[in-house]
Amino acid sequence: MTQSVIVMERFTKHYGDRTAVEELSLQVPAGSVFGFLGQNGAGKTTTIRALLNLIRPTSGRLSVVGLDSVSDSVALRRRVGYLPEQPEYYPWMSVDEILRFNASFYPSWDRDLEKRLVDQLGLPRERKLRELSRGMQAKVGLVLSLGSRPDVLILDDPTSGLDAVVRREFLEAMIANVHAEGGTVFFSTQLLHEVERVADEVAVLHEGRLRLRSNLEELKATYKRLRAVYPDQIPESFPVPGLVRAERNAHYALLTVEGFTPDLPARLAENGAAAVEVLDLSLEEIFIEVVKGAPTHA
């Protein structure tokens, strides 16, 4: 059994009478690259901020590397690298000053790694943060979150608004310095093709509730669309378990299923389908199906 590095137990957060996150239970396996997906306002940032004790849960428990987010938050922060959605640094500090300032909080700060990353990413140590472009500021944030050699890296939509070159440097640095060293990466993002490339586990949060949690490869193997051609008449219902959506056209039906098994085409054939084609779905298409949450079952 792989152990879990991040554990959320019925985490709930209300803001007044508005529910941001409701009863979220989720486990993030050690060593995984975990894509935490959802639309804007789904509750991703709320969850991440609660993990780091930047907000208090209304109810439920959260822990990272076995340390409770509320009662052990100082010890927890030493083991975790965190890059917020919109980092706010002291604008009057230089790159070097913020690095020294940040390093002082971490006994495990690795100056050699810091130096390597600063060189690799081409950061000007003497420049003031306020003079840096958005991409450069994001790179500073990356060095700040990696320099302590964290066991867990938590990134809140790290690459949004960055150009393709910087995004690539980000992903490379994250894989090389955390994932390849056996660490765990938990990141929220809107850019699904990036998740598709690097993540092995995904979860979808929608309106504060967990809608999907899966291994990415399994998800893509079991979430399929079937095109069934019916020469006579399209039946009223389909003998398909886990049917998410059925779309009827003149002579064929498009069936989206979430528990594909290889015997499904044969079952549809028994039900009158003349030809059945199995179509693969990209993570983006699956995400849209999950979030649209169209009424299930025909």
Place this chain on the structure above:
Amino acid sequence: MQLHLDPSSATPLYAQVVEQVKALVASGGMRVGDQLPSVRDLAVSLRVNRNTAAKAYQMLEAEGVLATRAGHGTFVAAGSSRWSRQERFRRLERLADRLLVEAHHLNIPPAEIASLLERRLHAFEMNRPKSTGKS
């Protein structure tokens, strides 16, 4: 080793790596004894999960394309698949069936498929350095 992955393709990423490494070896772009990057370095350079990289190498080893020498790394192997001759042919038959289905829909008569294959084989052999024969 330059590989190009398409994350939105229906072909899983590890399978894309497998296909491209096989193509490189078959075309002589990589030769027997050439060393491949470690799983870690491959994952970093392709920006993929290391399980993806590890799975691709495992499959390539099972097919006899690569071999790992403990403590030394992963190399292009002299090429003896762990699969039986029957299994190797079965795999090729599946591909041949796909070719025949496409040919049918493209209205290519069966006789021309054989000559097409011969032409492609010729082109393939031309591009390939003589000394790298994998028999």
